[in-house]
Amino acid sequence: MQKLIKDGAIQENTWTLVAKADGEAIAVEVPAGQVLIPVAVWLAQKDQLQNRTDIGVWFDSDETADLIGADANRFPVIGVNFPLFMDGRSFSTARLLRERYGFKGELRAVGNFIRDQLCYLRRCGVNAFAFSNPEANLEDALKSLNDFQEYYQASVDQPLPLFRRRA
Amino acid sequence: MYIYDEYDHSILRQRIAQFRGQTERFLAGELPPEQFLPLRLQNGLYVQRLAPMLRINVPYGMINSTQLRKLAHIARHYDKGYCHVSTRQNIQYNWPDLTEVPDILAELAEVGMHGTQSSGNCIRNTTSDQFAGVAPDEVIDPRPYCEIIRQWSSFHPEFAFLPRKFKIAVTGSTQDRAAVQVHDIGLEVVFNDKGEVGFKVFVGGGLGRTPVIGVAIREFLPEEHLLSYLEAILRVYNLFGRRDNKYKARIKILVRALTPEVFAQKVEDEWQHLKDGYNKLTQEEIQRAKGFFTAPAYETIDNAAAQAAVDAQAADSIAFGKWLQRNVREHKIPGYASVTLSLKPTGVAPGDITDAQLEVIANLADKFSFGEARTTHEQNIVLADVKKTELFALWQECKAAGFATPNIGTITDIICCPGGDFCSLANAKSIPIAEAIQRQFEDLDYVYDLGDIDLNISGCMNACGHHHVGHIGILGVDKSGKEFYQVQLGGSASNDASLGDVLGPSFGADDMPAVIQKIVDVYVANRTAEELFIDTYRRIGAAPFKEKVYAKAN
Numbered sequence: 001m002q003k004l005i006k007d008g009a010i011q012e013n014t015w016t017l018v019a020k021a022d023g024e025a026i027a028v029e030v031p032a033g034q035v036l037i038p039v040a041v042w043l044a045q046k047d048q049l050q051n052r053t054d055i056g057v058w059f060d061s062d063e064t065a066d067l068i069g070a071d072a073n074r075f076p077v078i079g080v081n082f083p084l085f086m087d088g089r090s091f092s093t094a095r096l097l098r099e100r101y102g103f104k105g106e107l108r109a110v111g112n113f114i115r116d117q118l119c120y121l122r123r124c125g126v127n128a129f130a131f132s133n134p135e136a137n138l139e140d141a142l143k144s145l146n147d148f149q150e151y152y153q154a155s156v157d158q159p160l161p162l163f164r165r166r167a
Numbered sequence: 168m169y170i171y172d173e174y175d176h177s178i179l180r181q182r183i184a185q186f187r188g189q190t191e192r193f194l195a196g197e198l199p200p201e202q203f204l205p206l207r208l209q210n211g212l213y214v215q216r217l218a219p220m221l222r223i224n225v226p227y228g229m230i231n232s233t234q235l236r237k238l239a240h241i242a243r244h245y246d247k248g249y250c251h252v253s254t255r256q257n258i259q260y261n262w263p264d265l266t267e268v269p270d271i272l273a274e275l276a277e278v279g280m281h282g283t284q285s286s287g288n289c290i291r292n293t294t295s296d297q298f299a300g301v302a303p304d305e306v307i308d309p310r311p312y313c314e315i316i317r318q319w320s321s322f323h324p325e326f327a328f329l330p331r332k333f334k335i336a337v338t339g340s341t342q343d344r345a346a347v348q349v350h351d352i353g354l355e356v357v358f359n360d361k362g363e364v365g366f367k368v369f370v371g372g373g374l375g376r377t378p379v380i381g382v383a384i385r386e387f388l389p390e391e392h393l394l395s396y397l398e399a400i401l402r403v404y405n406l407f408g409r410r411d412n413k414y415k416a417r418i419k420i421l422v423r424a425l426t427p428e429v430f431a432q433k434v435e436d437e438w439q440h441l442k443d444g445y446n447k448l449t450q451e452e453i454q455r456a457k458g459f460f461t462a463p464a465y466e467t468i469d470n471a472a473a474q475a476a477v478d479a480q481a482a483d484s485i486a487f488g489k490w491l492q493r494n495v496r497e498h499k500i501p502g503y504a505s506v507t508l509s510l511k512p513t514g515v516a517p518g519d520i521t522d523a524q525l526e527v528i529a530n531l532a533d534k535f536s537f538g539e540a541r542t543t544h545e546q547n548i549v550l551a552d553v554k555k556t557e558l559f560a561l562w563q564e565c566k567a568a569g570f571a572t573p574n575i576g577t578i579t580d581i582i583c584c585p586g587g588d589f590c591s592l593a594n595a596k597s598i599p600i601a602e603a604i605q606r607q608f609e610d611l612d613y614v615y616d617l618g619d620i621d622l623n624i625s626g627c628m629n630a631c632g633h634h635h636v637g638h639i640g641i642l643g644v645d646k647s648g649k650e651f652y653q654v655q656l657g658g659s660a661s662n663d664a665s666l667g668d669v670l671g672p673s674f675g676a677d678d679m680p681a682v683i684q685k686i687v688d689v690y691v692a693n694r695t696a697e698e699l700f701i702d703t704y705r706r707i708g709a710a711p712f713k714e715k716v717y718a719k720a721n
Contacts, residue, residue: 064406086205086288088328092405095325100440114202116189123324147185150178152318154445155325161394161445162174162318163452 003138005118006106006128008145010138013130015056015077017110030055036079036110039067058110061089065096072103080126082111091124098125098156115140119147125156168229168539169314169459171279179276182283182322186210187269194266209289209327211282212268213591220589221260221268222285223275227295227313227337228256228541228549232529235540237278239525245271250525252510252518254582254631255334256294256542257285261589283321288329290320290401294336296344297543300460301551303499307356307364309339311456312393315448319394326401330408331416333401334373346544346660348372348381349636351418352400357387364390370400370430371422374630378666379419384431390453392438394446399438403430463537463552468502473555480559489611490562490573504555506536508548508570509580513605515569516598517583518546527568535561544633545582547575578620578687579605582633586626586643587650593626595643595650600624600679607680608687617687620700623658636660638701639686640667641679652679656686656712657704668709671717685715 004013015034018041025044030037032054039057042049049055057068058079065072072078078097080090090109097103108128109121115136118129122145129141154161171179189206192198198206207213213220223238238258242250245267251259263271275281284291293316300308316335320326326333338345339356347353353369366388372381388396400418408421422430481488494507508528511517520528528548532540535557536550543549548570553561565571574580581604584590586597601624608614623637627644634640640655652674655667674682687700689712694703704712 085202086328087410088288088326089406089410091325091328092402116185116198116202116206117328119185120322120324120327143188144185148178148181148322150174150181151324152178152321153323159445163315163455164445164449166172166174166455 002130002134004108004128004130005138005142005145006108008142010142015108017058017079017130020060034077036077036108039063043067056106056108058108059090059093061087061093063093065093065101068101070101072097072101073105075103075105077106077108077128078103079108079110079130082109082113085112085114085117091120094121094124094126095156115144116147118144122146123148123151123155123157168231168310169226169317169456175279175318176276178322179279179281179283182210182281183269183272183276186272190265190269205287205328208287209284210268210272211285212265213286218262219265219268221263221271221282222253223258223260223280223282224285224292225256225258225280225542226317227293227299227310228297228543229310230540230542232532232538232540234278234280235525235529235532237275237280239522239529241271241274242522242525249519249521251516251585252520252542252546252548254518254544254546254584254633255292256297256544257292258542259585261585286332288331288333289327290323290329290333290335293317293320294334294345294350294544296338296340297541297549298344298496298505298551299339299541300462301498301500301503301505302340302342302344303497304342305340305499306358307339308457308460309337309345309354309356310460311453312354312356312366312390313337314456314459315393315452316397319397319446323401326405329401329405330410331413331418333404333418335397341662343660343662343664346633346636346664348664349374349378349633349660350381352397353381354393356390359387366390366393368396371419371427372664373417373419374633374635375417376414376628376630377417377419378630378635379423380664380666381419382422382427384427384434391448391450392442393448395441395444396434396438398446399434399441402437403433407433462500465500465503465552466554468554468556470501470555473502477555477558486566486573487559487562489615490565490571491558492615493573493577494571494575495558498552500552502555504553504558506550506553506558506561506565507543507575508550508565509572509574510547510570511574511580511605512569512572513579513609514602516585516588517581517601520548524568524570527564528570531561531564531568545575545580547580573611574614576619576621577614578608578617578622578639578683579614580622581605582621582623582637584625584631586624586632590626590631592629593643594628594645595626595652596676597624597626597632597641597643600641600643600652600676603676603680604683607684617691618699620687621659622683633660634658635666636664637667638699638704639683644673646673650676652676654682654686654716656709657701659701670709671713682716686712689715
């Protein structure tokens with residue numbers, strides 16, 4: 001199984017990503033075991049799935065955090081997808097999940113984000129990174145996590161903007 | 168002006184190190200070109216027709232003599248001995264070597280300069296009024312707020328991959344010299360009826376393919392909410408702006424699609440969550456920012472005596488008098504004036520400046536203007552704080568250095584993008600058109616008689632030369648591989664912002680001087696004593712101009 005970066009270290013990825021399927025979300029079969037399912041599938045099958053603790057959801061870049069809102073904390077893992085690395089909507093979705101909806105679990109970037117986005121993603125509250133590119137070099141990618149160690153803005157990792165901390 | 172402290176320097180050093188690593192990975196083949204592309208753009212580096220182009224930010228146009236000397240050094244050692252002042256107050260180098268760019272950036276960082284976010288789909292350099300802090304008509308100095316925005320927008324983790332580029336401009340004067348209504352966000356610093364400071368907020372203005380005048384979505388935003396409100400606008404745009412078509416990705420398209428009312432409501436809803444968070448500005452921070460833009464050590468000067476001396480010198484020298492009339496403007500402090508150094512002599516690409524000239528400006532700034540200068544979006548340079556009694560001496564030095572062309576605000580003070588000579592986006596050349604028009608209007612007395620005329624030229628519809636808001640706008644177009652020029656009349660970037668109307672079919676390059684001459688002739692034949700070109704156009708409309716320009720030769 002492919003590894004991922006989580007909390008600043010390379011770890012085993014124990015979650016299986018269920019891709020979006022054609023057809024109705026209600027008809028998608030959700031496999032057993034730790035699975036990350038499309039948020040639309042969760043919303044359609046919430047009644048059947050709500051007792052499972054091994055389910056996480058993932059947001060595509062055109063799906064907004066308010067689809068689950070304060071329910072976020074019922075999931076151990078939430079994914080935010082990058083269909084293309086230039087599609088930056090998931091940066092906002094990540095912040096909203098953390099800051100507005102108080103999500104405390106693992107927030108995982110999935111899809112085609114690139115190493116050079118890791119620091120900003122971390123700042124937006126993402127703490128796990130599962131590259132879709134199987135050739136991504138995780139040891140090298142780790143180096144980009146802390147491209148910046150000081151920041152002007154408030155964000156998830158540092159809620160105080162520099163102007164409130166400046167000596 | 169703002170001076171970097173250890174925090175600013177440390178953040179910038181981290182950025183330089185990051186980009187050095189990215190460049191090395193690219194050159195080693197470890198970073199694919201399509202991934203390197205947005206990274207290099209966000210560090211100011213384009214790959215252009217002939218060579219890379221490196222764009223360096225001049226935050227809201229403020230620059231000091233140390234920085235000017237560094238720019239000169241870069242031009243001399245890493246480029247071909249010159250650079251270019253852009254229409255967004257920035258500096259562009261046209262011939263750097265990609266492998267040397269990290270070194271250039273490291274050198275610039277020593278003086279607190281950089282190219283970050285000068286390009287790419289992110290928040291760009293905030294622009295402002297080149298006479299901020301010194302203009303007699305200023306209500307509130309916008310620069311402290313520009314600096315607060317600069318810090319907030321620099322390396323913002325959420326907004327580095329927006330649907331498209333994003334430009335913010337701020338004005339604090341009754342006359343808008345920052346063109347705030349043609350920016351993604353335009354801010355006008357104002358007092359409310361209780362005497363509190365805040366902002367009138369415009370959104371969705373812009374030029375480019377789809378020119379739009381911005382709409383005011385908030386009449387008064389209290390100053391402490393500046394950042395939370397900007398963050399709300401940017402978040403709505405980041406989440407809902409179109410990403411399927413780059414030509415429909417600017418915020419103006421979103422504002423139009425939703426309607427300004429619905430867009431404003433979405434921003435309001437988002438802002439309600441953010442407004443009382445940590446981004447709320449403290450009075451300490453506002454005062455700290457203001458502390459960088461206090462008045463320099465002005466002397467107490469008898470304005471009447473100083474003015475009398477200047478008038479006497481002007482009586483002796485017609486050339487000095489002309490320069491005073493066009494390139495010097497009133498200052499809020501008695502006995503002082505603001506001087507615009509013209510980068511528009513005939514035969515030089517508008518906005519181009521050599522290494523030696525940069526050093527001259529640095530020296531002039533030290534000698535005459537407290538060591539500071541400003542770049543302007545009209546592509547000139549301003550010395551903002553000159554004693555009237557020293558104007559004559561300054562003029563003589565400007566003349567020797569080639570900055571004294573007394574044409575500010577006239578038809579030959581042309582705003583012009585680099586065009587097809589340099590830019591890989593351009594459909595047509597723009598610099599030779601500017602020069603041909605300057606040659607057509609070489610008689611200075613005649614040019615003065617014509618009064619203020621904004622003539623703007625863009626080499627393509629991306630509109631870097633702001634042709635939509637020129638009183639006379641010229642747009643280069645490509646017709647089956649040949650360069651043609653479309654003329655627009657009636658644009659304005661000021662308080663009465665308007666977009667020009669296309670006059671009719673386009674013209675060949677050789678016809679352009681005569682076409683502009685005919686347009687000017689129609690103005691001269693129809694104007695009243697008080698009217699500027701734009702006033703006459705607005706009164707009589709396009710028809711008389713069309714008639715004259717497209718009349719069949721007989």
